[in-house]
Amino acid sequence: xxxxxxLGSHVSVSEGALVLLRCNYSSSVPPYLFWYVQYPxxxxxxxxxxxxxxxxxxxxxxxxxxxxxxxTSFHLTKPSAHMSDAAEYFCAVRGGSGGYQKVTxxxxxxxQVIP
Amino acid sequence: xxxxxxxxxxxxxxxxxxVTLSCSPISGHRSVSWYQQTPGQGLQFLFExxxxxxxxKGNFPGRFSGRQFSNSRxxxxxxxxxxxDSALYLCASSLDTGPGNTxxxxxxxxxxxx
Numbered sequence: 001x002x003x004x005x006x007l008g009s010h011v012s013v014s015e016g017a018l019v020l021l022r023c024n025y026s027s028s029v030p031p032y033l034f035w036y037v038q039y040p041x042x043x044x045x046x047x048x049x050x051x052x053x054x055x056x057x058x059x060x061x062x063x064x065x066x067x068x069x070x071x072t073s074f075h076l077t078k079p080s081a082h083m084s085d086a087a088e089y090f091c092a093v094r095g096g097s098g099g100y101q102k103v104t105x106x107x108x109x110x111x112q113v114i115p
Numbered sequence: 116x117x118x119x120x121x122x123x124x125x126x127x128x129x130x131x132x133x134v135t136l137s138c139s140p141i142s143g144h145r146s147v148s149w150y151q152q153t154p155g156q157g158l159q160f161l162f163e164x165x166x167x168x169x170x171x172k173g174n175f176p177g178r179f180s181g182r183q184f185s186n187s188r189x190x191x192x193x194x195x196x197x198x199x200d201s202a203l204y205l206c207a208s209s210l211d212t213g214p215g216n217t218x219x220x221x222x223x224x225x226x227x228x229x
Contacts, residue, residue, distance in 0.1 A: 032214045043119070043205055043220035051215040090158065094214045101214050102171040103148070105158040 002027040004093050006106035014114050019063075019078040021109050023091030026072065033074045034092040034103070035065055044090060050074060061085070086113045117142065119221035121206050127227045133194040136224045140187050140208030146170075147189040148218065149181060152203040161204075164189055165212050193226075201228045 007022040025031055032051055036044040048059025055067045061084075065076045074091060091106040120139040128134050140147050148163040148171075160173040164183035181191040187208075193200055203223045209216040 034218075036220075041222075043222045044207075045220070046217050049215070049217060101212075102160050102163060102173070103218060104160070105150075107157045 002031065002093050002101070002104050004091050004104055004106040006089075006091050006109050008109055009107065010110045010112065012112040012114055013081045015083055016080050019076070019081045019085065019111065021076040021089050021091075021111065023065075023074045023076065023106060024072050025074060025091070025093045027093055032094045033065075033067065034094070035059065035063070035074075035076050036090045036092060036105075038088045038090065038108075040087075047076070047089075081111075081113045083113050083115065086111055119206055119208050119219055121204075121221040121224050123224060124222065125225045125227075127229060128196050129229055130196055130198060132196050133192060134196060134226060135190055135192045136204055136206075136226075138189045138191075138206030138208075138221060140189070140206075141219055144208035144210055144219070145187050146209045146212050146216075147183055147187060148207045148209075149189070149191050150205040150207065151175075152205055152223070153201075158205075161191065163212070170212060196228045198228050201226060 003026045005024045034049045035047040038044045047063050048057045050057050050067045058064045063078045088108045088110045090108050092103050094103045122137045146165045149161040151159045163171040167183045178194045183189045205223045207218045207220045209218045
C-alpha cells in the first residue's frame with residue numbers, strides 16, 4: 001500500500017520568501033516520488049522526481065526537494081518565491097516493486113504569493 | 116514533440132447521457148492513464164492501460180470504462196452520467212509502466228453534467 005500526505009491545503013508566502021511545501025509518504029516498497037505543479041485551467045507539469053539516484057533532487061523553476069527516508073518526507077522548497085509560482089502543487093508516490101503500480105497523488109497545496 | 120492531446124477540451128452533457136473522451140499520448144509512449152479531478156476529491160486514479168490491456172483500475176463504478184488501441188491512443192467512456200461526474204478528466208502518458216518513468220499530462224477535458 002502507498003499513500004501521500006500533503007500538510008496544508010493552502011500556503012501563503014511573500015514574494016522573495018522561502019517556499020516550503022510539505023509531503024510525507026507511506027510505501028511498503030522503495031518509492032519513486034514526484035512533485036507536479038498545476039496552473040489554473042491546465043494539466044499537471046512535472047517539477048522534479050526522486051528515483052533513488054540522489055537524495056537532493058533539483059527541478060525546474062528553481063525548485064528542489066530532499067528525500068529523507070528516516071522521516072518518510074519529500075518536502076519541496078524554493079529559496080525565493082516569485083509571483084509566477086502561484087499554483088497548486090501535488091506530491092505523488094509510485095511503489096518501486098514489480099508489477100503495475102499506480103501513481104497515488106496527494107490532495108494538493110495551493111501556493112499563494114503575496115507581492 | 117507533441118504533448119499529450121485530449122479531446123474535446125470542454126463539453127456539457129445531460130444526466131443519463133454517456134460521454135467518450137479521447138487521448139493521444141506522446142509519440143512512443145505506450146502507457147496511458149486516466150484521472151478524475153474535482154475540488155472535493157482531488158486527483159483520483161481511474162485506470163491505466165499498456166499494450167491495449169488494462170493494468171490497473173481505481174475505485175470507480177462500472178459506468179467508467181476505457182480502452183486503448185494498437186497505436187496507444189486511448190478513450191474513456193462514462194455511461195449514465197450523474198451530476199457528480201462533473202470534473203476535469205486528465206489523461207497522462209509514459210514510456211511504459213516502469214515506476215520511475217515520468218508521467219506527462221494533457222490539459223484535460225472539462226465535463227459538466229447538467
